[in-house]
Amino acid sequence: MVIADDEWLIRERLHQGFDWTELGIEVVGTAADGYEAISLIKSEAPHLLLTDIRMPGLDGLELIGVAKEINPLLKSVIISGFGEFEYAQKALKMGADDYLLKPIVDEDLIYTVNKLVHQIEIEEKEKREKEDNYLLKVILGEQKAEEHAFNQLGLKGKYAIVCWESEQENGPQMNELGVKSFEGGILFLEEAEQKQPFFQQLDGYFTDNKIVGGCSSLSGNYDDLPNLYKQALMAKEQNKFGPALGCLFHEHTQSPINMEEVFLYVKENYQQAITLQSLAAKFFISDSYFSRVFKQQTGKNFIEYVTEYRMEIAKDLLGYSSMKSNEVGSAVGYTDQRYFSQIFKKYTGMTPSLYRNTNKKV
Incomplete structure (x- = not known):
């Protein structure tokens, strides 16, 4: 959360007067005016903005307008005096999510922030599910990867695909490696080039846990994802013939064609x-x-x-x-x-x- 208010005393009370950590919130910065707040929003990408409506330079109304252009999903709460109620109404029309009247009642502020945090969690969950569904379709070759859509996933480095027999519930659980796990026995691994120990341990992991699985080679091109998935399937099939073949994909080791x-x-x-x-x-x-x-x-x-x-x-x-x-x-x-x-x-x-x-x- 970013807090913006031109009065130091109110700003500090909003910042230090509440146990935000207990509410699951990190205050990433405070601002004395709208311009400082915009700088924080650009650098810290907060989920929530708590701002006074009257500030010098860039007031709360203008701040919300600019902030929404930077991040349309940003939640914002306007703090206004009783005589500024018309401004608060205008702020809601401009995209503010709620408003509070001065003097601020602690319980009202906590209730309002908790409500918005709950909304943010729901939206984040829906966003992740949508992104994961898109990524899975690209991996399976059911949807072509589009640059702008794929860039929104924020994936880094080279990729690799790991798959195993889907009926085996004891498949790899390696979320600490930054993987995405999908039903049907599929793992997507980003920044794979930095995780060589993982690949070295994979054969042993599959063998020790009696898992039939395979792993693709690495690629930094998202257009290669369907091919990486196919490689992982091929490696899985060859792994069925015995652990001596290993679970890593090798182009020269091909399944026989009937x-x-x-x-x-x-x-x-x-x-x-x-x-x-x-x-x-x-x-x-x-x-x-x-x-x-x-x-x-x-x-x-x-x-x-x-x-x-x-x-x-x-x-x-x-x-x-x-x-x-x-x-x-x-x-x-x-x-x-x-x-x-x-x-x-x-x-x-x-x-x-x-x-x-x-x-x-x-």
Whole structure:
């Protein structure tokens, strides 16, 4: 809290006359006028402002207006004389949260401050939950990280992701390391480059507590978070084969790919959006490794394989059903009819309509 009043005696009474610490409040500074208060608000970022309404230079009304521009969430209480009631009403319209009349009654001041502290705690909790939900969505790849939104999280240094089998309730509890813990067995670690002892102890922690888990590499780019999560999953999967492999991610240690499972997945999901990235994530392997192995074993890249599979299905539907061309496109995973026609013509040399007229079967 910041206290602002031009009268020294009142300022000191407000500061020293109450056990603010017992109320969970730290007074980070006192100011004799509005300008000093603004300087404190900029440097100390308080949650609460307690200010007299009449001060030289920048009065309480002007102070609240400027303070709200600096921090819209700042709570403020105006202290006014009985004859200044109209000013107090104006202060409420400008964003003040409450007002007190002089002479100040101790119980009224404590009640008002406690009420605002409770509001602040609720807002802070809601803000943290919103930020954590946003961060989790970015980690899971469900939402793209936006610079302005991510900067508001105030995260520092390089990041790392740790995950473990979610049904194991005895997962790592390391809040002293500045981590965020999420349901489903996910830990987000910031300033990871300064916490090397943590990584050295992680293998032993998982082994001693019989936890199957994994840890990603480090990155300072928030766009890498989905990839770090995938690395942690990959490391977790390889950790299942035995503690000798360790729980730290290594690019050269890859999970084996069962090509029959890949073919079956395409067969069962060709109507949906299928990308190399999504399938690699399903098998907990890197995009580059999956692409390389698929090309080695099939002689074609993954997108070519999916496209050919869809086109063969589309040919059958055009030849043996009464479905319209746009319905056929949707049925094989294309929401854009024009794009489907372009791909089909490139593959068969004919438009869907011409192919149907030429190859219509009984």
